[in-house]
Amino acid sequence: MTTLRTLLLLVILLGLVPVVGASAGQVASVCFEPGGACEDVIVHEITGARRQVLVQAFSFTSRPIGSALVAAWRRGVDVRLIVDGEQYAQHGAEAQWCARQGVTVAIDAPPGRYAHAHDKVMIIDGTRVITGSYNPTAHASDVNVENLVVLDGADVASQYVKHFSERARVSQPIAPTDRVQTSR
Template sequence: MPAWEVCFTPGGNCADLIVREIGRAQRQVLVQAYSFTSPTIAQALIAAKRRGVDVQVILDRSQLSERYGSGDFLSHAGIPVLVDDPPGIAHNKVMVIDGEVVITGSFNFTRSAQERNAENLLVLRDQTLAADYMANWERRRAASVPYDRALESRPSNTAPNSPKRALSNLF
């Protein structure tokens, strides 16, 4: 296998590339997602979980109010889903597979990223790089809380429409 693969949309089938890599997972898939509404990718993660793969997901807080988000779907399938709580936006789009493969880029795990947007996706096969991404995933997990739609109504100074967030988005 090549050390890296790249995919661009429009034109490339990045979602299929992600699903293929999830299908190859044998031990673990760690996910960080800003926006996650792709049923195809969610189903691939559930299939991996059913094969005995340890699948864990950290979502941005915005996914609590996402009408078609994958948080509920994944958590009901027994996949631990967390919400990255403290940052203004948890803008990561990352998967780490078996401590060897990193999937990252601008590509959100959404149908829009595949069908409408101009996006990029990298698949990188490097254990040292994967270790760095796993360490970051662990730091974000430590700062996260369990996925629960009740969190949507919890006051937060990082809520999408808060003055603090509005100002921070300007800079």
């Protein structure tokens, strides 16, 4: 155990693992499912957005979160969503609905490059990051054991914005013809 502690201390001292602190971002809140109402936390954060909401989701089927994203877009917030291709093909109704409403939606993980786009991130106004194991799905709220953390801080948010931008560059936007009708 002492060897493990020494190795961990060495890794931190060498700067190989970033330590979240005041300059990187502070934990604003945490949430756990079942029973933590993480979906409500996310909807609240999206509702408070004033300029931008960037979303990377492996799976996206939550109607309340989809509705909050569209409502934000309708009030002039720049809303962009990147989803995993395989999950979109199997369970893409909510992302398709968002796209039909005008939200920019793209598919990540070009075939043959990566197995999945497994990010679960929302960046609010370039200052707040929502991340964790929680996918914006009904299963995440009702069936799975999940965690969610909300981080405050432009420094940490800028790192996530950079990653989002890198993924957006290689993602395929959903064309208007791909925005098939689905029932809500």
